[in-house]
Amino acid sequence: MFEAVFTNFNQAVLGEQGMVMRNNVAAIVSKAVPVGKVSRAARSLFSLLMIAVLLAPPMTVTPALAAPPDDCALRSALVCADIPVSLPFSLDWNADAGALPDATGIGTGFTMIDPPSARLAADGPVFDGDAPGYEPSKLAVNTTAGTLTIVSNKGIMFAKPSISTETNSQINALGVGVDVGSDALELRATLFPPAWPSGANSSQQAGLWFGLNEDNYVKLAFVNSSPGSGGRTASINLQSEDDPTVAPTTNITSSPFAWTGGTPVQLVLVLNPTDNTARGTYQVGSGVVQPIGPLTLPSEFF
Secondary structure (H helix, E strand, C coil), rough: CCEEEEEEEEECCCCCEEEECCCCCCCCCCCCCCCCCCCCCHHCCCCCCCCCCCCCCCCCCCCCCCCCCCHHCCCCCCCCHHCCCCCCCCCCCCCCCCCCCCCCCCCCCCCCCCCCCCCHHHHHCCCCCCCCCCCCHHEEEECCCCCCEEEEECCCCCCCCCCCCCCCCCCCCCCECCCCCCCCCEEEEHHHHHCCCCCCCCCCCEEEEEEECCCCCEEEEEEEECCCCCEEEEEEEEEEEEECCCCCCCCEECCEEECCCEEECCEEEEEECCCCEEEEEEECCCCCEEEEEEEEHHHCCC
């Protein structure tokens, strides 16, 4: 079982940052794994990163084959059978989508949260011991605007604290479980990153991610790349990690581009189990759609 997730990546963020996803869609097209054909990856929960909304039909959750108890431990306040969803899957936040609720009890539509192994004290006490990465107080669904806003402190899924400080500490790494067969998966998200402080660069980022857990994933992220001397620029990063004892070296980063807070960024991440690759595209505002990739991924990801 894999996960499709949308959420906020932030490292050493100065103060809280709000990430708004509007009219975005998480769309995944894949053939389900037949019963009895259970690979290592199919037994593990995958996750993605980011959130978006698109004018799509209201999301419905259709329970699939339940994951073994040890596969969903600490990943959800829901029962294991409620984590998988049917494909294609989309969220528009124009109505209560059920599953895990936000701060006011409105359903986000997401069914799981990848648990951080090194949660930061700044995030306060754990809200739910069954899902230590879930903090509904930092989630806000607006059904009028069709948005999901995520507020974050410091924290990122990256390496280990012994390699880089305050890592493997991301909360609200929201996701859903999906079975991956032989077809490619296409993940889409539209986000409205906030106006990060001009001249400040603390690796603030947000995007899509797909993987087994915080140490085994691929991400397509919008990243703050502002120079310390002033100005505000960003870049797009396609990166995978499968060895948390070293800093990830498998990555591709676009050239920096000028950035205005609130400008929509559309991300598409395509994962192909036929050749074990990840490819992406991105579009900033009404600009030209730009390709990025491919990256070769470990076969265990599929």
